[in-house]
Amino acid sequence: MTRIWNFSAGPATLPEAALREAQAELLDWHGAGASIMEMSHRGKCFSEVLETAKADLRALLAIPENYRVLFLQGGATLQFSAVPMNLLAGRCADYVVTGAWSKKAWQEAARIEKAVGKVRLAATTEAEGQPADGFCSFPRADEMRLDPKAAYLHVCTNETIHGVEVRDDALLPEGATVVADMSSHILSRPVDIWRYGLIYAGAQKNIGPSGMTLVIVREDLLGQADANVTPRLLDYQAQTENDSMLNTPCTFAIYMAGLVFKWLKKEGGLVRMAEINLEKAARVYETIEESGGFYRNPVEEACRSRMNIPFTLPTPELEAEFVRESESRGFMGLKGHKSVGGIRASLYNAMPREGVEALVEFMREFAARRSKRN
Numbered sequence: 001m002t003r004i005w006n007f008s009a010g011p012a013t014l015p016e017a018a019l020r021e022a023q024a025e026l027l028d029w030h031g032a033g034a035s036i037m038e039m040s041h042r043g044k045c046f047s048e049v050l051e052t053a054k055a056d057l058r059a060l061l062a063i064p065e066n067y068r069v070l071f072l073q074g075g076a077t078l079q080f081s082a083v084p085m086n087l088l089a090g091r092c093a094d095y096v097v098t099g100a101w102s103k104k105a106w107q108e109a110a111r112i113e114k115a116v117g118k119v120r121l122a123a124t125t126e127a128e129g130q131p132a133d134g135f136c137s138f139p140r141a142d143e144m145r146l147d148p149k150a151a152y153l154h155v156c157t158n159e160t161i162h163g164v165e166v167r168d169d170a171l172l173p174e175g176a177t178v179v180a181d182m183s184s185h186i187l188s189r190p191v192d193i194w195r196y197g198l199i200y201a202g203a204q205k206n207i208g209p210s211g212m213t214l215v216i217v218r219e220d221l222l223g224q225a226d227a228n229v230t231p232r233l234l235d236y237q238a239q240t241e242n243d244s245m246l247n248t249p250c251t252f253a254i255y256m257a258g259l260v261f262k263w264l265k266k267e268g269g270l271v272r273m274a275e276i277n278l279e280k281a282a283r284v285y286e287t288i289e290e291s292g293g294f295y296r297n298p299v300e301e302a303c304r305s306r307m308n309i310p311f312t313l314p315t316p317e318l319e320a321e322f323v324r325e326s327e328s329r330g331f332m333g334l335k336g337h338k339s340v341g342g343i344r345a346s347l348y349n350a351m352p353r354e355g356v357e358a359l360v361e362f363m364r365e366f367a368a369r370r371s372k373r374n
């Protein structure tokens with residue numbers, strides 16, 4: 001068996017240790033005589049898995065007491081609707097658009113706004129007319145046209161497609177109830193949870209397999225869902241009252257996430273992860289900078305994502321060749337998102353430093369060979 005270097009944006013590579021543990025106990029979980037995925041979600045075994053996963057996550061992120069943790073379904077995408085349904089209550093909300101994902105969140109909220117309240121565009125970094133040139137930065141708080149009466153301010157703190165990241169939580173406006181889509185960088189560094197009203201994340205980037213969506217919500221925001229439009233499954237209050245089990249939860253995805261949390265604790269927690277992630281990302285950005293313009297990343301330096309690094313080559317033909325060659329050398333998932341093209345390297349927690357070194361070496365070698373011929 002050979003595992004290849006998987007740079008896919010998601011579903012993404014998982015820690016080998018977690019996969020091996022799942023493999024070892026796949027048929028017989030802790031002597032129970034059955035797989036965890038074959039057991040009742042109300043039984044003792046699964047309850048233990050759920051409670052341990054929750055406790056480990058709370059410890060990793062230092063989640064304060066007044067926040068609830070939910071393991072839901074429907075992906076981050078369903079949260080684009082759940083957030084306005086739960087939090088708007090007839091008021092308005094501010095949206096900041098800094099890439100493809102926050103744009104989708106804003107569009108989905110706007111689509112249902114007549115039913116739930118009003119949705120405002122507080123700032124956008126999309127370049128008019130030339131979308132390919134936009135989405136290269138995160139606006140400063142004083143560049144946002146915020147409504148002081150807004151129920152919340154929605155941001156995406158790591159734009160998976162455009163590679164724009166909020167690298168410091170203190171850059172977000174104070175005083176607003178910040179709702180953040182952290183799908184692609186949650187657990188990559190410590191987070192000031194108290195600066196946020198609600199955080200959500202699809203699991204398949206940096207948590208575990210697809211199917212599970214993490215929601216961390218401050219208690220005072222519960223209980224405002226508009227019952228006329230909100231399905232009970234999307235009601236945060238109803239879900240907290242039922243421990244994320246209003247219906248059958250995604251038991252196997254929760255179990256896998258639990259194994260990843262355990263691995264993260266063993267690796268030294270999020271402070272250590274942040275150091276490693278900074279180093280890994282620096283290796284790739286260095287290689288881009290040192291390529292003499294062969295590789296280019298358009299994002300402002302202070303907002304460059306440590307998790308998802310998009311870059312271009314001089315021509316689409318060279319990009320296709322780069323992808324082809326990378327695949328024959330044992331790399332996977334380097335092709336950029338179809339909406340922006342180019343190349344994208346996703347360096348989540350589970351990507352070992354050796355994988356990044358191998359990529360950097362390939363990038364250098366490819367540039368040396370191809371820039372001569374160009």
Ligand SMILES: *Cc1c(COP(=O)(O)O)cnc(C)c1O
Pocket residue numbers: 010074075076077078101156158159160181182183184202203205
């Ligand atoms: C992947 C991703 C999504 C969509 O996640 P789904 O789980 O497929 O719904 C939303 N936001 C961000 C930032 C993402 O990276």
